[in-house]
Amino acid sequence: MIEIEGLHKSFDGNEVLSGVSLAINKGEVVALIGGSGCGKSVLVKHVVGLMKPDRGRVIVDGREISTLNSRGLRELRARLGFLFQGGALFDSMTVFENVVFPLKEKTKLSDELIRTRAFKELELVGLSGSEHKYPSQISGGMVKRAALARALVMDPEIMVFDEPTTGLDPVIGLAILRLIDACHRRLSFTGLIVTHEIPKVFSIVDRVAMLHKGIIWAEGSPQEFVSSKDSVVREFVGEGTEGSFIR
């Protein structure tokens, strides 16, 4: 579904990605882990076409992103959901207006059906009763959940989560991860989760990829990661994580 081949990207002569290659199969959820500033967000922005690579390519569903024209890119993005680190809710709209916005703009559904779908999605993320609040009036966890509802309301085939639990307390963070897992079971999307939430995220993903020094340093199942002998992986994942994941 998503193939990243030899991706290179530099900013002002500083090479952030030095030949990243990664493949994500249809319906699979992959966690992308790595140290702060190692280029994880840069990598996912290439996957959704917000950045163009210096070299290499990103192929989504057989179509190379960097060669798509604006119409092709729009068509592809219509099948894609993205959960921003900060939520990126439209701050001049209420939670409800944020969730109905893509439905109103991208579909020809009736107002009644749009309302029903939006309320259902908000209920699933536990935001019933907060529909008429503005993003500035709700907590960080609620912003993430509202952003998740907005991303999922279009039933995307691909979901990219950019640090979905950053800045949240451990309980809310775990609740968000469980919510993502529940949504995946419901919608069967192909997912890429950028996170530092180790080992908690291991419980909801099929595979883990670690970005280090501009390349995919290690890749494998959560079990393989936990039992890895690689010193970089062990340092990052930490000792004593074996057996702490669910799946």
Next chain:
Amino acid sequence: MGLFLVRTLFYTFIPPLKFARFLKQIRFIGFQSTIVILLTGGFSGMVLGFQGFYSLSRFGSDAFLGPMVGLALIKELGPVITALMVTGRAGSAIAAEIGIMRISEQIDALELMGLNPYRYLVVPNFLAAIICLPLLTAIFDVVGIFGGFLIGGKLLGVGAGTYFGEMANYVEMRDIMEGVYKSLSFGIIIVWVSCFKGYYTGIFTGFGAEGVSSATTQAVVLSSVLILVWDYFMTSLLF
């Protein structure tokens, strides 16, 4: 910046128009600027009434106060002061709003929904400014002319018939059209510069709150300078 304007023009003429947002921007740029325009127009006309009467009476030509006030307002002061007021009130707000949307990734969110940010953020402002600037300028001119009459006619003794009669004799349609052309082009400049500065916050300015602040300042300064420079070229062309 040139490419930004070309894209804006392109999406302006290619439907669909986001009509609700367009109406919102008409209200913001046009309706909500009315009080400022009434005040500045009135007082500008009153100052012109005093200064015009003082200068003209030296030559015994105070009967021409009406044409002097009318021509100065319609051809020059009306379009320019209106544009500068709208730049300060609406241009700065447009740059700040779009800048905040940029740094908080709301513009990226629009793009990732497969929606075109130009249609939502730039085109409604662009069309609203093109419609509102000439109307605001007309309000400024009318209020200014009556402000001039208040001083020249009521205070300094120029008769209403003389003031308005001579104005009707000397102000021609091409003078009015010069003001309309200027206000239209100033509207384009304000939205072009303000939207551009907001849209590229973080690229041509710093990041975060400082970036938005810088984008807003740059939008106001550059718009104001461009308005005055463009005014000179338009005056030269239409002279």
